[in-house]
Amino acid sequence: MTNLEPEVRARRLTAVLEEAVGDGVPHDLTERVADRLAGLPRRHPRRAWLTIACIAAGILVVFAVARLQGSGSATSDSGRFAVEGPAEALSQDPIRAAPVLTVAIRCLVEGKAVLRTSAAGEAGGRRWEGRQLQWRIGDRAFDTLEALASELKVRATPERRGTDPAQAVREAPALLLEPGPGVRWAELIAATDAAMMARFTVIRWAGIDTPWLVPKVVGEPVIGGGVLVVPRARFAEPDDDAHERRPTFDLHQDGRIVHGNATLFTPEAGVPHGLDSVRAGLRELRAALVAKGDLGKRTLDQKERLQVPILVRADCWTECSQVQQFLALALGEEIGFWKVEIAVADRDLDGPVEGAKRK
16 A cells, blocks of 8 residues: 555545435544554455455444434534534534635646657657646636645645534535636646645535546556556555446547447537537446446435446546536436546656646
8 A cells, every 4th residue: 555545545435434424424534544544554455445444334333323313403512413404504504514615727828739659659649738827716826736735735724613612623625626728637637636635635626526536546547559648646546346337438638538449429620519429328328237237326315326436537638628528428317427436547657747837
């Protein structure tokens, strides 16, 4: 287990428990689980996950009992367990409604596209040089990813919140990353790494609405001799024990969307952009998974969702908007996926991915 894996797995376990028990998960659960995982001896991957599953099961039982014990009062001793009253009041509770910090990512200079060459000398896709990005938090602008990372470390510091000191809790805000037009996939992943390094425990991407978003270090990070290269992520977990029916979707930088040997979408010049063919392919896939019994109710909201995750393998330089559009279809109620795994590499296979003009 690498130094970063306990952080990633702790965040995933926290997400699982939040989905299972809702608001009964303490704000410091991620740190507590990470500390426990960091102390585990190195094991065979399956045995390690068995140990982690046992830890999660034990925590789940404790929180379930705590929720039952606190269900008779407005709030439990921690101020975070069962709360009676309408949903509107719950969302307005200053203690339980965590603040949201939005980071807007803007592309100021598109840069120049150059051919990308693989180690074997084969020309694959393209990569961009001389790009300039800017990250904004409210009125404050940051011209380098390092400057943003420093600010995020300050912003992630827990703050005392709530008017009643007896009920106030300490928690970091949730973080929303909002990529603008022209922002590329690797640049969003790099900003996510900076947020995780700052120890944000709740990170969301604008336009991608799911609580289950897991970066996976895949065995094939380079496809077609460099036609598709996944970005590097420092915070990710190994892609071991993948679901046997997990579908993989390749999102190329030229706009193509491929599933297996089938190209679901190819953009054509002069033709209005539409994803009807992708929707049709997703419908067929849903029907096949439903026939195999992979449809079930999600504990979070009791909605029927596909229980099989999807693996999104997007090129470093695919525009974020293309990934957002695809996932909007896959995660919508018509199709019903909700577990998303993101293909990443544990090293840089494409060159600089920070995308910022350095001073």
